[in-house]
Amino acid sequence: MSTVDSYPVVDHYYTIQGEGAWAGRAAYFIRLAGCDVGCPWCDTKESWSAEGHPVVAIDDLVVSAVASACGIVVVTGGEPAMHVLDPLVDRLHEAHLTVHLETSGAYPITGSFDWVTLSPKKYKPPVVENYDKVDELKVIVAHRSDFRWGERHLERCAESVRASFQPEWDSPQILPLIIEYVKGHPRWAISVQTHKYLRIP
Numbered sequence: 101m102s103t104v105d106s107y108p109v110v111d112h113y114y115t116i117q118g119e120g121a122w123a124g125r126a127a128y129f130i131r132l133a134g135c136d137v138g139c140p141w142c143d144t145k146e147s148w149s150a151e152g153h154p155v156v157a158i159d160d161l162v163v164s165a166v167a168s169a170c171g172i173v174v175v176t177g178g179e180p181a182m183h184v185l186d187p188l189v190d191r192l193h194e195a196h197l198t199v200h201l202e203t204s205g206a207y208p209i210t211g212s213f214d215w216v217t218l219s220p221k222k223y224k225p226p227v228v229e230n231y232d233k234v235d236e237l238k239v240i241v242a243h244r245s246d247f248r249w250g251e252r253h254l255e256r257c258a259e260s261v262r263a264s265f266q267p268e269w270d271s272p273q274i275l276p277l278i279i280e281y282v283k284g285h286p287r288w289a290i291s292v293q294t295h296k297y298l299r300i301p
Contacts, residue, residue, distance in 0.1 A: 104187045108133035109156040110147045110178065114168040118295025120217055121236050121262050122200070127172040128165040130188075135179040137204050137224045143269065147178035162191050175213075176202040181230075185211035205230040220253050231256040238291055242268040247281055254287070264291035 110131040117127045134150035135142075142148075165173045173192050175185065181203045189211035192199045200215040205226025209216065217236040220226050234257050239250035247265070254263050265288055267275045282288045295301075 104158075104184050106155045106157045107161075107183055107188065108150040108153045109161070110144070110153050112156070112161060112164055113301070114170060116295060116300050117172075117174065118293055118300060119266065120238050120264060120291050122172070122215070123291070123294050125172060126168075126170040127174045127200070128168045128170055128197075129174045129176060130161055130165070132175065132177045132180045132183055134182045135177055136182070137179055137206055137221050139221055139223060144178070150178075158188050158191050161188065162195050162197075165192060165197055166195050172198045172200060174200045174202060179204055179206060181205070181207035181209050183210075185209075189213060203230075205234075209233050218253075218257075222249070226253070228256075232258075234258070234261050237261050237263045239263075239265050240268050241265045241274050241278055242271045243274075244277065247277075250288075262289070263287060264289040266291035266293070269293060269296065 110133045112130045114128050117123055117125050131147060133147050133153040135148045180201060189199050198214045201213040202217045203209060204221045204224065205218045206224040208227055209230050215235045216233050217238055218226060218230065218234045219238045219240065237254055237257055239246060250265060265278045267278055278290055282290055
């Protein structure tokens with residue numbers, strides 16, 4: 101039985117999901133600290149170190165999430181799967197909340213999530229057992245080679261998995277290539293970081 105009752109937290113807040121299959125939906129985000137994947141284009145590098153961030157009790161996180169009254173909680177990072185997540189997910193479920201996970205898949209996923217978004221990274225590939233838990237595959241595209249790389253991950257996922265390519269924010273020139281690729285490969289969709297266009301934190 102896990103004794104985890106708190107986590108290092110970069111931030112937790114009520115906002116709009118900006119990416120992927122649930123874009124545009126209100127959600128309460130819990131951004132956990134700690135990540136060793138090391139993506140050079142990461143837009144939350146302050147989350148890489150678990151040091152220097154407040155350690156927040158699970159009960160306090162649940163109270164804040166319930167107070168938002170939105171019904172959906174997104175656990176993200178950092179790389180949230182570096183932590184034992186069962187205690188957090190269980191308490192959120194006890195509060196009748198739907199719980200989503202955003203992960204690179206580099207560590208085994210703990211906790212019974214209602215929705216898992218896998219965003220694999222070349223710097224630290226997903227562990228094999230995580231593919232069976234994926235509901236959504238979201239691949240960041242910065243180079244032409246990322247299309248084939250994304251296809252290799254999709255081959256490991258179930259047919260029901262929703263797949264999307266997302267342009268790396270600082271590589272806008274890649275978007276026309278994604279549009280043409282998706283037109284030719286309708287198994288894929290396009291994910292755009294709408295929160296950045298709308299200037300939503």
